[in-house]
Amino acid sequence: MTTPPIDTTVIEQRFLAIWSELDGIGREPDPGSGFARFSWTEADFAMRAWFVREAEALGLAVQRDRNGNLWAWWDLPSADRSDAVVTGSHLDSVPGGGAFDGPLGVVSGLLAVAELKRRGVTPTRAIAVVDFTDEEGARFGIPCMGSRLLTGELDPELIRSRTDGAGITLAEAFAAAGVEPDEIGADAELLASVGAYVELHVEQGRALGPLGEPLGLATGIWPHGRWRIDLVGEPNHAGTTLFEDRRDPMLVAADLIHAARRVATEDGGRATVAKMIVIPNVTNGVPSSVTAWLDARAATDEHVSALVSRVLEVVDASAAEHRIDVAVTNESFTSVVSFDADLTARLDALLGGVPIIPTAAGHDAGSLSAHVPTAMVFVRNETGASHTPLETAETSDCVRGVEALARILEDLAGSRG
Ligand SMILES: [Zn+2]
CATH class of the missing domain: 3.30.70.360 (Alpha-Beta Plaits)
Incomplete structure (x- = not known):
């Protein structure tokens, strides 16, 4: 039986509905000042609650790992999570951040899964959408905290007593969120289940606009x-x-x-x-x-x-x-990050040839790349503005991003090649 084609009208309607729902969460007090969604604050809890609701509505199994990262699993009937295809990003923001940096990747992941499910696609590898804890490091000054704890790159001993601006320790913040601070750290078993990681992110510069391209792939990340x-x-x-x-x-x-x-x-x-x-x-x-x-x-x-x-x-x-x-x-x-050349070439062919650009911004994909084949998809940001409310992406480009991610997940999870 052949599956029906991707329907971008459905994707757009779902995208706009989610985007307006998230728009009300974690606004800075001054109108027009963007978002303040710091880890383990009211705004972050609201974003996480949205993630759980959305994932469960899609029939995904939500897991909170030992570092507070949220995973939404599309399990196989066999319940085998090995060699899983994982996508995602983060829901936290910098102070006065824009709407797209982080949430676009998580939202696109869930929408891509929704589209595959709507079309009746049957994966042969488990698929997961992940929301990594505290990517921006806005609260404790530790960027990519959740992903670097997962991989073991970050020593929990060295960070538990780190304080935020109000003097609250990282251990206290985790405990208040119900995450046992003594348990944070490397999770080799969970990491080993990830067979590939593809992160979609709003572009944080202005390379794609002048090229007239809505999407790009990343070569790597500057140290x-x-x-x-x-x-x-x-x-x-x-x-x-x-x-x-x-x-x-x-x-x-x-x-x-x-x-x-x-x-x-x-x-x-x-x-x-x-x-x-x-x-x-x-x-x-x-x-x-x-x-x-x-x-x-x-x-x-x-x-x-x-x-x-x-x-x-x-x-x-x-x-x-x-x-x-x-x-x-x-x-x-x-350190410098180079994404997986084979995976990036495969995605490039799948997307019909797109610009491949470096980035000077850190990402959770950088943490994962030393451990699993990793690639990044960028969605055009016409202004090039980043970490400000001026950061933007056209809805039509965001829809193209979801469409691309759906094709990527279907390609990677539909075969064990
Ligand atoms: Zn980001």
Whole structure:
């Protein structure tokens, strides 16, 4: 019996219904400021509840793993989950994030499954749609937390006592969500059941637009890291304290910010200071301390470390000049990721030849890629804006993405080749 064709009208109706439902979850207080869906907060719980409802309505079996990642399984009659085809992404956001980064991949996965089911497709490999915990690292500063705990790349011992902005530890946040903090960590059995991972994601740059292409595939992910730089000086009066008597850490922070841009421009990488904590943060006082975070990315691991070293040389020189104490902590580093060439070529042929582009953003697919054949599909983002409410994707492109994912799942799960 032949199955009926993919119906993009049905996909579009379902997509729009889900998108308007999710639109009300986790909005920032100011209208137009985007979303704040941090892990294990009310907004995240609401997103997860939606995922469970949607998956169960499709007849999928929902599993929450030891790291809080949610898996929606389309099981075989044999209940064999080995060599499963897995797709998904994350439902959490950065502060003031857009609607697409993360949720588009999860929603597309569920819609692709829905379309296969509607058409009566019978898979020969189990299929799962996954929502990974805390991909953005917005709450605890640990990006791709759920996927890196799963693979064992992240040592739970080192992160349980990490605190969020309100002083709540990661262990407390997991426990409050009903996930046993002593149990988090590598899950070799679950990971071994994943035969392939394909993540669909909104494009986080502007490569596809000028090419006139709605979809692309990723070659890999640039290595990237985060460094915390603590600059400690001496609090004093902004009016009465002579310049020569000051130890002002803000001056070093300013040099850091400019050095990041200048060095990265010269090196062809990317370096950004986008978060700072100023103590005491008052208008008329020289700060006692400034903590700044440096985000650095480039084409190779060596390239990133050379870039960061050059920036820190500038910081050290500036700190010496202004008599500031400096402490540098590398909070995270993710090596270069190359996606599976065979799988990517197979998807490229299936999609009829699409642009294959690199990305400078981290993804859960990067965590999985060292362990299972992994590929990424990008959906065009006309503005190129990312991690802001301006991030966007046309509905017609999102529908193309779901259609592509449905064809990918059918191709991969329909044979053991
Ligand atoms: Zn993302």
